[in-house]
Amino acid sequence: MNDVTKILIHSTTKIMKDVCTKELVNEAENGHWAAELWGILAESGMTTVAVPESLDGTGGSFTDAYHILRLAGKYAAPIPLAETYMSNWLLADLEMPVSTDPLTILCNEVEPIQFIRTQDGWQITGKAVNVPWARYTKQMLVIGEENSRSSLAIVSSDDALIINGQNMAGEARDTVILNHAAVAESRVFSIEAKQVKEWLLYTGALCRSVMMAGALERILELTAAYTSERTQFGKPLHRFQAIQQHLAAMAGEVTAADIAAQSAIAANEHTPASKAIAMAKIRINEAAGTVAPIAHQVHGAIGFTHEHILHQSTRRVLSWREEWGNETLWAEKLAEQLMQLADNELWPFLTEPVVSRQG
Amino acid sequence: MNSLQLPIGEISEQTGHLRTQIRDFLQQEKEHGAFVPKCDTWLSGFSADFSRKLGERGWIGMTWPLKYGGHERSAIERYMVIEELLAAGAPVAGHWIADRQTGPLLLRYATDEQCREFLPRIARGECYFAIGLSEPNAGSDLAAVHTRAEKVDGGWILNGSKTWTSGAHHAHYMITLCRTSPYHPEKRHEGMSQLLVDLTAPGVTIRPILLMTGEHHFNEVFFEDVFIPENRLIGVEGNGWKQGMTELAYERSGPERFLSTYPLLEELINQLRKKGDKHLIAQGSKLVSRLCTLRQMSIGIAHLLEKGESPDIAAALVKDMGTKFEQQVAEIARLLIPTTPSTNAANRLDQLMAQAVLHAPGFTLRGGTTEILRGIVAKGVIA
Numbered sequence: 001m002n003d004v005t006k007i008l009i010h011s012t013t014k015i016m017k018d019v020c021t022k023e024l025v026n027e028a029e030n031g032h033w034a035a036e037l038w039g040i041l042a043e044s045g046m047t048t049v050a051v052p053e054s055l056d057g058t059g060g061s062f063t064d065a066y067h068i069l070r071l072a073g074k075y076a077a078p079i080p081l082a083e084t085y086m087s088n089w090l091l092a093d094l095e096m097p098v099s100t101d102p103l104t105i106l107c108n109e110v111e112p113i114q115f116i117r118t119q120d121g122w123q124i125t126g127k128a129v130n131v132p133w134a135r136y137t138k139q140m141l142v143i144g145e146e147n148s149r150s151s152l153a154i155v156s157s158d159d160a161l162i163i164n165g166q167n168m169a170g171e172a173r174d175t176v177i178l179n180h181a182a183v184a185e186s187r188v189f190s191i192e193a194k195q196v197k198e199w200l201l202y203t204g205a206l207c208r209s210v211m212m213a214g215a216l217e218r219i220l221e222l223t224a225a226y227t228s229e230r231t232q233f234g235k236p237l238h239r240f241q242a243i244q245q246h247l248a249a250m251a252g253e254v255t256a257a258d259i260a261a262q263s264a265i266a267a268n269e270h271t272p273a274s275k276a277i278a279m280a281k282i283r284i285n286e287a288a289g290t291v292a293p294i295a296h297q298v299h300g301a302i303g304f305t306h307e308h309i310l311h312q313s314t315r316r317v318l319s320w321r322e323e324w325g326n327e328t329l330w331a332e333k334l335a336e337q338l339m340q341l342a343d344n345e346l347w348p349f350l351t352e353p354v355v356s357r358q359g
Numbered sequence: 360m361n362s363l364q365l366p367i368g369e370i371s372e373q374t375g376h377l378r379t380q381i382r383d384f385l386q387q388e389k390e391h392g393a394f395v396p397k398c399d400t401w402l403s404g405f406s407a408d409f410s411r412k413l414g415e416r417g418w419i420g421m422t423w424p425l426k427y428g429g430h431e432r433s434a435i436e437r438y439m440v441i442e443e444l445l446a447a448g449a450p451v452a453g454h455w456i457a458d459r460q461t462g463p464l465l466l467r468y469a470t471d472e473q474c475r476e477f478l479p480r481i482a483r484g485e486c487y488f489a490i491g492l493s494e495p496n497a498g499s500d501l502a503a504v505h506t507r508a509e510k511v512d513g514g515w516i517l518n519g520s521k522t523w524t525s526g527a528h529h530a531h532y533m534i535t536l537c538r539t540s541p542y543h544p545e546k547r548h549e550g551m552s553q554l555l556v557d558l559t560a561p562g563v564t565i566r567p568i569l570l571m572t573g574e575h576h577f578n579e580v581f582f583e584d585v586f587i588p589e590n591r592l593i594g595v596e597g598n599g600w601k602q603g604m605t606e607l608a609y610e611r612s613g614p615e616r617f618l619s620t621y622p623l624l625e626e627l628i629n630q631l632r633k634k635g636d637k638h639l640i641a642q643g644s645k646l647v648s649r650l651c652t653l654r655q656m657s658i659g660i661a662h663l664l665e666k667g668e669s670p671d672i673a674a675a676l677v678k679d680m681g682t683k684f685e686q687q688v689a690e691i692a693r694l695l696i697p698t699t700p701s702t703n704a705a706n707r708l709d710q711l712m713a714q715a716v717l718h719a720p721g722f723t724l725r726g727g728t729t730e731i732l733r734g735i736v737a738k739g740v741i742a
């Protein structure tokens with residue numbers, strides 16, 4: 001890890017600890033936009049990382065961005081940071097200048113997105129569900145088709161009908177309806193939809209994996225601390241062997257999740273859409289399914305209350321494991337690669353270096 | 360709370376050539392019928408020939424100094440070689456313990472003379488060691504060791520017994536943890552020493568203890584007035600407990616803690632692919648993902664060990680999770696392809712399945728039980 005990354009991690013941690021409080025996260029669930037948190041991150045350039053300065057970005061590497069996301073996940077930040085990164089990276093790829101506004105991408109379409117040509121531009125029609133944070137965004141990226149040609153459009157969020165929805169963690173997951181939304185010619189780009197969607201799936205999964213790794217670390221910290229504070233039968237909980245077993249099982253899962261995320265980040269610097277991402281999402285989803293129940297078990301009734309902070313992280317990991325692919329989806333992706341192997345080629349496949357030497 | 364984050368480390372490119380060399384060698388050996396891949400070969404796959412061949416190629420004692428017959432390669436290069444051997448299900452049990460823990464122990468604590476006497480023979484793949492820790496009344500509670508050595512002119516007289524000693528019937532020597540001062544209930548960790556015992560010496564008796572399969576891999580070893588020459592004390596008299604604990608650190612995080620059933624996984628994926636059912640392979644690919652993560656953790660620890668750190672907690676984690684994984688491979692495999700497991704079945708999958716299922720109980724016991732490891736991890740998490 002280089003010094004710039006370390007400084008980024010340090011300052012993001014500080015922002016998160018100071019601003020992204022338990023109260024802020026609770027309020028966000030009640031429909032309050034975390035404007036202050038977003039503002040501070042945007043001002044300090046954290047929302048446009050890994051976009052070159054020539055396109056109004058902050059510069060830095062994808063790895064830097066993922067480290068920031070990990071912290072956003074760890075502190076349950078109720079903002080579309082992952083979605084904004086993904087949007088900005090797509091825009092930068094089209095050589096469009098990026099902005100520090102909250103952005104999202106129309107995914108999970110339930111009605112095909114149609115692009116219709118008009119005199120001075122395009123009209124877009126379609127419907128998508130579970131669009132992350134749509135109601136708080138300024139713009140959305142929309143991928144669709146016109147006569148079997150694929151395009152990507154930058155649509156103003158004001159031109160969409162947005163119906164509020166949420167995931168299990170109370171994060172905005174909205175239904176977005178586009179009804180002949182007008183978009184200027186200059187904001188529509190011809191793309192390879194299949195490739196871009198594949199990129200979205202892998203990148204989305206990597207974002208969630210990294211956020212989950214952060215959240216899982218938080219859950220372990222909270223649980224370890226609680227077992228020292230809480231006393232029963234005259235001794236702290238962690239003195240009971242059954243509790244130690246729980247802690248150890250959790251620690252294992254959390255460590256595994258972290259290294260899976262780190263490996264996927266590193267692999268992604270070299271090969272986008274790598275098998276490391278597929279494996280990370282599978283492994284970290286599994287970890288979420290093990291860690292969250294143990295954390296609640298160890299916390300007893302207090303951890304089951306809204307008052308306690310634990311649920312902010314456990315509900316998130318349990319929601320995020322379903323987003324951008326559950327274990328089954330990714331296992332099948334990996335299976336497609338395994339199907340291509342010849343006999344006894346699993347080992348070479350497994351040990352193929354995905355990362356060049358790290359400093 | 361202690362941070363449990365591990366560094367990611369690739370096995371660097373320089374080892375690429377080495378990897379090809381060992382893969383080619385293993386392929387040839389298989390083709391010549393020198394071995395048939397099996398599960399859990401680091402306990403049960405004995406071949407003196409094969410050990411000697413590895414020695415000839417410089418794949419034993421790889422990290423040791425040249426002057427002791429070693430090859431001064433990096434720990435990561437060694438890691439690569441042993442993971443290839445395990446993945447191939449090759450017969451490595453003969454020299455395994457000597458290469459993994461006796462060598463490093465001697466390098467750390469033994470005299471130059473002792474190193475010169477034993478290390479070159481180990482590195483040639485001609486000299487094997489057994490681990491002399493457990494006793495009938497000292498299992499998890501190792502400090503309860505009672506085997507004792509009394510000082511006499513020119514050496515010691517050893518009395519007592521060791522149990523569960525893997526490979527003692529093939530081994531030439533045993534590093535034996537014993538009491539050189541009387542047992543003291545309040546100072547149990549004091550007064551122990553490590554003696555290098557020649558297993559052919561008069562007064563040593565080795566009796567097989569058969570596994571539940573009837574296989575003979577471990578033993579009871581009895582010592583009746585065995586004379587141990589003075590120059591066979593390893594390290595410092597009375598420092599045996601600490602030395603023994605360092606030995607354990609080499610034991611816990613290596614690839615043998617998650618690859619014991621790898622040959623079954625490989626065959627499972629081969630068979631599933633032939634069936635062409637993507638949904639079934641998808642179940643198998645979850646195992647593949649878990650394996651990759653374990654390997655990354657284990658390599659991360661290897662990097663820390665090479666830097667001179669002692670990631671004991673992480674090592675305990677890898678052993679706990681890795682050995683659970685070894686057991687899961689069999690449990691999941693049996694649901695994906697119905698088998699009729701038997702160690703002498705004609706079908707490879709049935710055979711490997713039987714090896715995995717029948718050896719599975721040992722995985723989570725040897726080298727420290729799951730329960731003991733979790734105690735270590737939990738203490739680290741709370742610290």
Ligand SMILES: Cc1cc2nc3c(=O)[nH]c(=O)nc-3n(C[C@H](O)[C@H](O)[C@H](O)COP(=O)(O)OP(=O)(O)OC[C@H]3O[C@@H](n4cnc5c(N)ncnc54)[C@H](O)[C@@H]3O)c2cc1C
Pocket residue numbers: 241402489490491492493494497498499500522523524525526577720721722724725726727728729730731734
């Ligand atoms: C295949 C195999 C090979 C082996 N090879 C060798 C060898 O070469 N050399 C050698 O010296 N030894 C060897 N061993 C022995 C091994 O190290 C011991 O089996 C192990 O240390 C456990 O000791 P035990 O079997 O006496 O079980 P016990 O210690 O009696 O444990 C029984 C059960 O109680 C649990 N338990 C014990 N204490 C606690 C505690 N404080 N808290 C919670 N639970 C506890 C254990 O986890 C276990 O579940 C081998 C074992 C196996 C299975």
